[in-house]
Amino acid sequence: MINWNKYLNREIVCSCGKKHQCNIKHVDIGFNVIKKLADYVQEEKFKNICIVADKHTIKIAGEKVYTALKKIGISYNEYIFTDEELIPNELNLGKIFTHIPVDCDFIIAIGSGVINDLVRFVSKKIYIPYAIVATAPSMDGYASAVSPLIIDGFKVTYEGLGFPWAIIGDVDILKDAPVNMIASGVGDIFGKYVCLVEWKLSHIVNNEYYCPEIEKLMRRAVDIVAKAADHGIAERDPQAIASVMEGLIWAGIGISYCGNSRPASGCEHQMGHFWEMMFLQNYHRHDIEHGTFVGIATIVALYVYKEAVNILEVNNNLPTILFDKEKWEKMIVDVYGKCSCSIIDLENKVHKNDSQKAVVRIRNVLSNKMQIIKLIKSLPDINIMIKRMKKVQEPFLPRQIGITPQLLRDTIIYAKEMRNRYGVLQLLFDCGKLEEAADKVCREIDMLSESNIGK
Numbered sequence: 050m051i052n053w054n055k056y057l058n059r060e061i062v063c064s065c066g067k068k069h070q071c072n073i074k075h076v077d078i079g080f081n082v083i084k085k086l087a088d089y090v091q092e093e094k095f096k097n098i099c100i101v102a103d104k105h106t107i108k109i110a111g112e113k114v115y116t117a118l119k120k121i122g123i124s125y126n127e128y129i130f131t132d133e134e135l136i137p138n139e140l141n142l143g144k145i146f147t148h149i150p151v152d153c154d155f156i157i158a159i160g161s162g163v164i165n166d167l168v169r170f171v172s173k174k175i176y177i178p179y180a181i182v183a184t185a186p187s188m189d190g191y192a193s194a195v196s197p198l199i200i201d202g203f204k205v206t207y208e209g210l211g212f213p214w215a216i217i218g219d220v221d222i223l224k225d226a227p228v229n230m231i232a233s234g235v236g237d238i239f240g241k242y243v244c245l246v247e248w249k250l251s252h253i254v255n256n257e258y259y260c261p262e263i264e265k266l267m268r269r270a271v272d273i274v275a276k277a278a279d280h281g282i283a284e285r286d287p288q289a290i291a292s293v294m295e296g297l298i299w300a301g302i303g304i305s306y307c308g309n310s311r312p313a314s315g316c317e318h319q320m321g322h323f324w325e326m327m328f329l330q331n332y333h334r335h336d337i338e339h340g341t342f343v344g345i346a347t348i349v350a351l352y353v354y355k356e357a358v359n360i361l362e363v364n365n366n367l368p369t370i371l372f373d374k375e376k377w378e379k380m381i382v383d384v385y386g387k388c389s390c391s392i393i394d395l396e397n398k399v400h401k402n403d404s405q406k407a408v409v410r411i412r413n414v415l416s417n418k419m420q421i422i423k424l425i426k427s428l429p430d431i432n433i434m435i436k437r438m439k440k441v442q443e444p445f446l447p448r449q450i451g452i453t454p455q456l457l458r459d460t461i462i463y464a465k466e467m468r469n470r471y472g473v474l475q476l477l478f479d480c481g482k483l484e485e486a487a488d489k490v491c492r493e494i495d496m497l498s499e500s501n502i503g504k
């Protein structure tokens with residue numbers, strides 16, 4: 050059992066020179082931990098509790114929460130969404146604002162990603178703390194301070210909203226979560242293999258802040274989940290399922306320690322977000338779990354990195370491309386459609402593709418080539434990863450969720466434009482090899498079949 054108190058609500062002076070902190074009052078992952086909620090409520094003297102859940106999550110964990118509260122004689126109000134599939138949009142935020150009693154002093158959210166994102170937003174706006182009783186280990190947003198919401202039909206991530214006051218992961222509940230949600234959590238965690246390497250890559254190339262202690266914490270959690278994927282998750286072994294939930298919490302703690310999402314999000318998240326955005330914009334689809342996108346993007350990223358090594362190994366010199374802004378803008382409008390304005394605005398603000406900057410970066414890549422190749426080669430073997438994902442029934446091929454070859458190609462080439470964050474995609478872009486690499490990766494992925502690999 051992890052002693053979370055060692056890592057939370059305190060300043061940790063680190064060898065990286067920074068002081069790390071993550072202020073989540075309570076994290077409890079284990080059997081029957083819901084009853085701890087009652088102790089916390091008593092300790093803080095919360096009086097007017099409002100439970101927010103949907104019709105599925107209340108069935109899963111409602112009884113346990115009611116029993117815990119009744120034991121200490123606390124009454125509560127509740128708002129239960131009746132939607133078949135709950136969407137984190139303005140309407141549903143409005144419903145919580147409408148139904149929450151004016152004297153409420155504590156919210157207990159019961160659910161996973163969507164409920165947590167909605168309640169986090171409301172909690173911040175009305176200055177009332179909330180606890181999340183997790184119903185599935187499905188994504189790494191429990192211990193985060195951001196809420197991705199769908200506003201005016203677009204995905205908008207609201208940052209700096211604050212952490213839940215308590216995160217309760219009752220293993221009895223988590224182990225019975227739907228297969229696709231557990232697989233999504235595993236996919237989200239597997240992405241960390243990529244983003245940790247990418248963080249170090251940017252440290253080498255751009256001297257970006259990097260903390261080996263955070264990396265160690267994250268890597269340990271990811272390795273435990275990898276082992277659990279090999280043995281235990283598919284069998285619903287409670288300890289294996291708990292390790293997924295713990296890994297997801299570590300991701301949040303890592304982000305908080307770092308001060309940005311570097312330890313938990315790299316090009317695999319950029320590509321995953323790109324798909325989320327495109328699915329929503331082009332097909333109004335929001336039925337795929339965040340971690341499912343990330344898991345598939347992790348496999349794509351591993352292929353891209355493999356190609357980057359090939360390029361680095363055969364080229365002693367890499368000329369920098371001249372950035373053709375006009376041509377680039379046309380492509381961005383084509384690919385991003387309605388969302389292209391914010392992408393172009395970002396480039397106008399940060400000039401990440403500026404040729405002068407690329408020259409410096411490529412020079413640093415070449416002078417640290419051997420170290421970078423060694424770093425990339427530390428990534429896990431693609432076949433082993435696929436085998437693990439298959440074992441937990443996590444999709445690993447883009448086409449399994451309806452990503453076309455054209456969309457995959459666009460993803461590899463344009464997903465990096467969503468953020469100003471250096472990684473392998475920018476490295477390949479800087480030396481004019483991104484399109485060539487994308488074509489090669491698309492061909493390799495096209496040749497993979499669902500049945501005859503990873504065995």
Ligand SMILES: [Zn+2]
Pocket residue numbers: 063064065066067069260261262263
């Ligand atoms: Zn540190």
Ligand SMILES: [Zn+2]
Pocket residue numbers: 188189190237318339340343
């Ligand atoms: Zn994630």
